[in-house]
Amino acid sequence: MDFISVSKNDGIATxxxxxxxxxxxxxxxxxxxxxxxxxxETDRKTDSVILTGRGKFFSFGFDIPEFMGYSKExxxxxxxxxxxxxxxxxxxxxxxxxxxxxxxxxGGCMLATACDYRVMVSDRSKISLNExxxxxxxxxGYAEMLGFCVGWKNAETILYNGAMYSGDRALQLGLIDxxxxxxxxxxxxxxxxxxxxxxxxxxxxxxxxxxxxxxAERMVRREKKSIQEFVNIWYSxxxxxxxxxxxxxx
Amino acid sequence: MDFISVSKNDGIATxxxxxxxxxxxxxxxxxxxxxxxxxxETDRKTDSVILTGRGKFFSFGFDIPEFMGYSKExxxxxxxxxxxxxxxxxxxxxxxxxxxxxxxxxGGCMLATACDYRVMVSDRSKISLNExxxxxxxxxGYAEMLGFCVGWKNAETILYNGAMYSGDRALQLGLIDxxxxxxxxxxxxxxxxxxxxxxxxxxxxxxxxxxxxxxAERMVRREKKSIQEFVNIWYSxxxxxxxxxxxxxx
Amino acid sequence: MDFISVSKNDGIATxxxxxxxxxxxxxxxxxxxxxxxxxxETDRKTDSVILTGRGKFFSFGFDIPEFMGYSKExxxxxxxxxxxxxxxxxxxxxxxxxxxxxxxxxGGCMLATACDYRVMVSDRSKISLNExxxxxxxxxGYAEMLGFCVGWKNAETILYNGAMYSGDRALQLGLIDxxxxxxxxxxxxxxxxxxxxxxxxxxxxxxxxxxxxxxAERMVRREKKSIQEFVNIWYSxxxxxxxxxxxxxx
Numbered sequence: 001m002d003f004i005s006v007s008k009n010d011g012i013a014t015x016x017x018x019x020x021x022x023x024x025x026x027x028x029x030x031x032x033x034x035x036x037x038x039x040x041e042t043d044r045k046t047d048s049v050i051l052t053g054r055g056k057f058f059s060f061g062f063d064i065p066e067f068m069g070y071s072k073e074x075x076x077x078x079x080x081x082x083x084x085x086x087x088x089x090x091x092x093x094x095x096x097x098x099x100x101x102x103x104x105x106x107g108g109c110m111l112a113t114a115c116d117y118r119v120m121v122s123d124r125s126k127i128s129l130n131e132x133x134x135x136x137x138x139x140x141g142y143a144e145m146l147g148f149c150v151g152w153k154n155a156e157t158i159l160y161n162g163a164m165y166s167g168d169r170a171l172q173l174g175l176i177d178x179x180x181x182x183x184x185x186x187x188x189x190x191x192x193x194x195x196x197x198x199x200x201x202x203x204x205x206x207x208x209x210x211x212x213x214x215x216a217e218r219m220v221r222r223e224k225k226s227i228q229e230f231v232n233i234w235y236s237x238x239x240x241x242x243x244x245x246x247x248x249x250x
Numbered sequence: 251m252d253f254i255s256v257s258k259n260d261g262i263a264t265x266x267x268x269x270x271x272x273x274x275x276x277x278x279x280x281x282x283x284x285x286x287x288x289x290x291e292t293d294r295k296t297d298s299v300i301l302t303g304r305g306k307f308f309s310f311g312f313d314i315p316e317f318m319g320y321s322k323e324x325x326x327x328x329x330x331x332x333x334x335x336x337x338x339x340x341x342x343x344x345x346x347x348x349x350x351x352x353x354x355x356x357g358g359c360m361l362a363t364a365c366d367y368r369v370m371v372s373d374r375s376k377i378s379l380n381e382x383x384x385x386x387x388x389x390x391g392y393a394e395m396l397g398f399c400v401g402w403k404n405a406e407t408i409l410y411n412g413a414m415y416s417g418d419r420a421l422q423l424g425l426i427d428x429x430x431x432x433x434x435x436x437x438x439x440x441x442x443x444x445x446x447x448x449x450x451x452x453x454x455x456x457x458x459x460x461x462x463x464x465x466a467e468r469m470v471r472r473e474k475k476s477i478q479e480f481v482n483i484w485y486s487x488x489x490x491x492x493x494x495x496x497x498x499x500x
Numbered sequence: 501m502d503f504i505s506v507s508k509n510d511g512i513a514t515x516x517x518x519x520x521x522x523x524x525x526x527x528x529x530x531x532x533x534x535x536x537x538x539x540x541e542t543d544r545k546t547d548s549v550i551l552t553g554r555g556k557f558f559s560f561g562f563d564i565p566e567f568m569g570y571s572k573e574x575x576x577x578x579x580x581x582x583x584x585x586x587x588x589x590x591x592x593x594x595x596x597x598x599x600x601x602x603x604x605x606x607g608g609c610m611l612a613t614a615c616d617y618r619v620m621v622s623d624r625s626k627i628s629l630n631e632x633x634x635x636x637x638x639x640x641g642y643a644e645m646l647g648f649c650v651g652w653k654n655a656e657t658i659l660y661n662g663a664m665y666s667g668d669r670a671l672q673l674g675l676i677d678x679x680x681x682x683x684x685x686x687x688x689x690x691x692x693x694x695x696x697x698x699x700x701x702x703x704x705x706x707x708x709x710x711x712x713x714x715x716a717e718r719m720v721r722r723e724k725k726s727i728q729e730f731v732n733i734w735y736s737x738x739x740x741x742x743x744x745x746x747x748x749x750x
Contacts, residue, residue, distance in 0.1 A: 095660075116660070132449050132453045132454060132457060133449070134450075135450035135452065135453050136453055137453050137456035137460070138457055138460060139460070140460050142460075143457070143460040143461050148652045148653075149652070149653055151401055151651055151653075152399070152461065153398075153399055153400070153401075153424055155461060156366070156458075156461060160366070160449070160454065160457070160458075162449075174653055196660060199632050199633070199662075200632065200634075200635035200739065202635065202637075202736060202738075202739070203631065203632045203635050203636055203637050203733060203739070204632060204660065206729055206730075206733055207632060207637055207643070207659050207660070208656075208660075210637070210638060210640050210642075210726060211643050211647065211652065211656060211659070214722075218464065226460060229456055230456075233452050233456055236452060238450065238452075239450065239453070381703065381707075382703045382704060382707060383699070384700075385702065385703050387702075387706035387710070388707055388710060389710070390710050392710075393707070393711050397711065402648045402649070402711065403648075403649055403650070403651075405711060406616070406708075406711060409711070410595075410616070410696060410704065410707070412699075468714070472714075479706055483703060483706055486702060488700065488702075489700065489702070489703070492700075
């Protein structure tokens, strides 16, 4: 079963997260995304990529009820794949545009941050790194990406508050790059994908590497230890209680 | 004799700098602050900390007349303690809010920068890193903290000009996070301390570490050499003349 | 033949790029600039430096037609000198102010970014890192300097778009620090040079080093490999075709 769908049109590959009502991320979906980026990296007909979601969510983030059945070891395996996925998107040698069609939460926001450009729908959808509010930490690699994207002070504001931001507020914080009406969302993403995809790809990927590889090296160096710390907090009694509440709600 | 006072109320520990008219920092005061943070780190009744000052100053910075009686070796010992103090506050595992009740100068501003959030009174009080104006350098660790807090370009503007900024201008530069009337200052600091202190502490301290530990590692690695450079400039003939003038004024 | 002219007045040395109509950079000019900064570094009568250009251009960037006659080895030698020049300006122990008198393009913009402060004329002159638009990459050292100057997100915007920015837009992006009328340009640069040059030089150069040396260390560490990558792209068939078009135009 496929939890993502891919369409290609005129040099642009569009990946749509398509799993249940909220596009919650699980291990198979992360693997499918990884495989998909592998294929697109060498696909000569793909100049740029759009990442979007089906329905009212871009993504809710991790599928918490599913992961509550995971052992620590299994969860570490998943997190290694997930952090590997965002690192890969962060360094992807072609432009990746996030078209945030709806709520973009936690792990969903992490994938969006890894992209080169984020357009978000201007309706009541929210974007949030809300981990702290259910007693969870984030990852060292994500801290590096977020600091790169929004600056360190804004990264602190976003991660300490765990607030649900509207598109307009997210734009001020640098968490997204553009707000768009629902009708125009895919057009705007398409325009940006066409613009960046139209640049000389050798030049684009070289410049992207010059800017991002030092960040990615720090991400990779720090990630394993940070996953361990994340897991220890995730399985602590207090956080587990909070996770169970979320599990019941969705 | 105590140069700081500490009160605890409902999960919030408030440290008040209380030394003379301008809360000038000397070695004993720095030791007392260090001891105080040691105690608060493991105090189960303390969820967050407010750092403020008594009177019209948050702090004037170093007690220059007192340090003019120090030998180079003694001054290096003091600076090692002082830079250790701001590094410790920068990494403190609970939220630390600076309530800037008045002028916040040089070393006083360094302590404020180490905190997680700064509210400053909106009267005629000024905040400044004015070292360059009396021929003094700063520290590598402080350069790292300031760049983290306000970005590198603003860090250059602030340190090269050495200007006395009003709260409003400091807010634009990112040197503080909020301006408040004198009457509301402690309420605002309290609100923020309660807000951040109310988050899951394991999650908060983990996220803070993910964002700040790489900075702190650079701070520690570079500090010893930078203290030596600072001291060489401090004891140069030209700077010494400027320091004597300040000594007479206060 | 001299491609730069230098005048000294009241503690300020003004270097004027003076080569043809567009002050295109070639190897001799870069060597002359290097020699000039060497002389000014120890010149006791020079407190600060202004870097400007003659005519309607600050600088067009590299003299592309001239470099199209270079072998790869020769071009690598030139690029090593050029990146050494901007690294040297970036770390120069006295204030360096760029007075951008006209179009400031590619390599010209790189020299401007290395300075401490940039004033740009408010007429129709443009500033641009347009490398991507003719299929060229930039350098690792330049990516580091630009990220330091404008933040990483703006660095991406500037380098991926390769757009021609007006002074006002460049100011918003942090690419320059001030816009000025043509009549006031040299006065404004002079004022800033006098202001920063009037600070204690030991303190200024120490603080500048604290902020910039860690960046410069990364620049130097990454530069050689990045020059190799730059050259490989520059001599690729597609980019070479674009370069030939530019060569015909100027």
